[in-house]
Structures are given as C-alpha cells and as structure tokens.
Amino acid sequence: MAAAYFVTGTDTEIGKTTIAAGLLHAARAKGLSTAAAKPVASGCEDTADGLRNGDALALLGECSLPLTYEEVNPLAFAPAIAPHLAAREAGIQLDVDTLAGPVRRVLAxxxxxxxxxxAGGWRVPLAGSANLSDLPIALGLPVILVVGVRLGCINHAVLTAEAIQRDGLRLAGWVANVVDPHTSRLEENLATLAERLPAPCLGRVPHLAEASPAAVASHLDLALLGTFIPR
Structure with missing residues (x-):
C-alpha cells in the first residue's frame, strides 16, 4: 500500500530535510520504494547542470525510483530568501496550481x-493570499511535523499542530530534532511535546556530529505511521 506525507517544520533551519532524508532512508531499509519532491527551493547554487539546491539533492539521493532533479525540484531560485520573494524577482507566479502539478506527477x-x-514552516507565503500550506490541502496529504527542539519549540509546535488540524489535515506524526543540545530541561520539554501534540512521536534525533540519512534513520520508527510499514 503506497503512502505519501507532507513534511513541514516548526521554523526554518530546524533540520527538516535532514529528517526527511532519514525517513526515506528508513523506508528503503525496510524494502520500500521511495520518492520525494521539494517543489520550490530558494538558496540554490548555479552549476553546469543549472540551479541546484542542497536539500533537494539530499532528498533525490534517498529516492529509489529513477527521478530527475527537475522532477524533485521543479522550481529552483538562487537568492536565499523567502520563496515567494525569489519567485516574484524571477517573474514567476508562485501558486498552488504551479506547485501541485509536478508533485502529482511524482506521487503518480x-x-x-x-x-x-x-519550505520553512506551515504558513510560508505564496503569491497573493495563498500559503504553502494550501499545497498539502489541495493534495490531501497527511503531515509529518519536524520539531526543532530548542527554547520556544513547544509554542511553535503546538501552534503548528493546531493550524494543521484547523486546515482539515491529519498530523500523522512528529519528530523531535534536537538542534540545540544545550536546551534547558530537555527531557521535560520532550515530555511536554509528547503530551501536547496529537500524534505519535516517530523518533528523537539527537544532535549528531554527522547527520547522515543512515544515522538519522536509526533514531526513527516508521511503523508508528501505520500498519503498512513493516517492523
């Protein structure tokens, strides 16, 4: 049984891609075929093959299906700024229809x-009054929330979970990514997150010296997502 999820975070720069690549690696380790999409990315480097984003390349590296870079990341922008601003500067209308088509082709x-x-958190702007959260709504995807564990993360995590539910989507699970290993009362904070978030914790990923997909995957339990995942 095929399953697809939308991965969001409590903020930008909290290891969303690191966790997503770990989830894909964990799925591959269980013998599942994998695919991924990062429909829009800013902060891309100009290469001989065109603009390339490190996060999208990391996801592509964990896809077992033969996907091209352009399939994974159809909209790539050079400036390391909010995607809607980068798109505006490039003269591109960044809306849900533009993003949904390429994603549907990957899911298909x-x-x-x-x-x-x-990209970033749940309410990242698109063109006009649209938000990136409108994309998983249009696709009907359950959500995996990456919580960057640091001071203030409880508020960010609970507000994001409430917004996801208010938008009519299911929070399928969350991952505690300890971005600040010196977080005061770490265990108490993690316990509070577990109490307040209405979904299973798929894993607690410590601050790793080398956060490779394999290393991250060792801290994740995909079986908590549903019975279709073999233990």
Whole structure:
C-alpha cells in the first residue's frame, strides 16, 4: 500500500530535510520504494547542470525510483530568501496550481513511501493570499511535523499542530530534532511535546556530529505511521 506525507517544520533551519532524508532512508531499509519532491527551493547554487539546491539533492539521493532533479525540484531560485520573494524577482507566479502539478506527477509514480517537503514552516507565503500550506490541502496529504527542539519549540509546535488540524489535515506524526543540545530541561520539554501534540512521536534525533540519512534513520520508527510499514 503506497503512502505519501507532507513534511513541514516548526521554523526554518530546524533540520527538516535532514529528517526527511532519514525517513526515506528508513523506508528503503525496510524494502520500500521511495520518492520525494521539494517543489520550490530558494538558496540554490548555479552549476553546469543549472540551479541546484542542497536539500533537494539530499532528498533525490534517498529516492529509489529513477527521478530527475527537475522532477524533485521543479522550481529552483538562487537568492536565499523567502520563496515567494525569489519567485516574484524571477517573474514567476508562485501558486498552488504551479506547485501541485509536478508533485502529482511524482506521487503518480506509485512509490511505496513518498514525501513532499515544504519550505520553512506551515504558513510560508505564496503569491497573493495563498500559503504553502494550501499545497498539502489541495493534495490531501497527511503531515509529518519536524520539531526543532530548542527554547520556544513547544509554542511553535503546538501552534503548528493546531493550524494543521484547523486546515482539515491529519498530523500523522512528529519528530523531535534536537538542534540545540544545550536546551534547558530537555527531557521535560520532550515530555511536554509528547503530551501536547496529537500524534505519535516517530523518533528523537539527537544532535549528531554527522547527520547522515543512515544515522538519522536509526533514531526513527516508521511503523508508528501505520500498519503498512513493516517492523
């Protein structure tokens, strides 16, 4: 049974891609086929092959299906700024229809486990009054929330979970990514998150010296997402 999820975070720079790549690696380790999409990315480097984003390349590296870079990341912008601003400067209308088409084509490939990674947090603006959160709504995808564990994360996590539910989507699970290993009362904060978030914790990822997909995957339990994931 194929399953697909939208990956969002409590903020930008909290390891969303690191966790997404770990989730894909964990799925591959269980014998599942994998695919991923990062429909829009800013902060891309100009290479001989065109603009390339490090996060999108990390996801592509964990896809078992033969996807091209352009399939994973159809909209790539050079400036390391908010995607809607980068798109505006490039003269591109960044709306849900523009993003949804390429994502649907990736999902249609039928991988056992597919991830669609957002940019930043839940309410990242698109053109006009639209938000990136409108994309998983349009696609009907359950959500995996990456919580960057540091001071203030409880508020960010609970507000994000409330927004996801208010938008009519299911929070399928969350991952505690300890971005600040010196967080005061770490255990108490993690316990509070577990009490307040209405979904299972898929894993607690410590601050790793080398956060490779394999290293991250060792701290994750995909079986908590549903019975289709083999233990």
């Amino acid at each position: 490939k039928g991988a056992d486990f597919s991830l669609v990674e957002g």
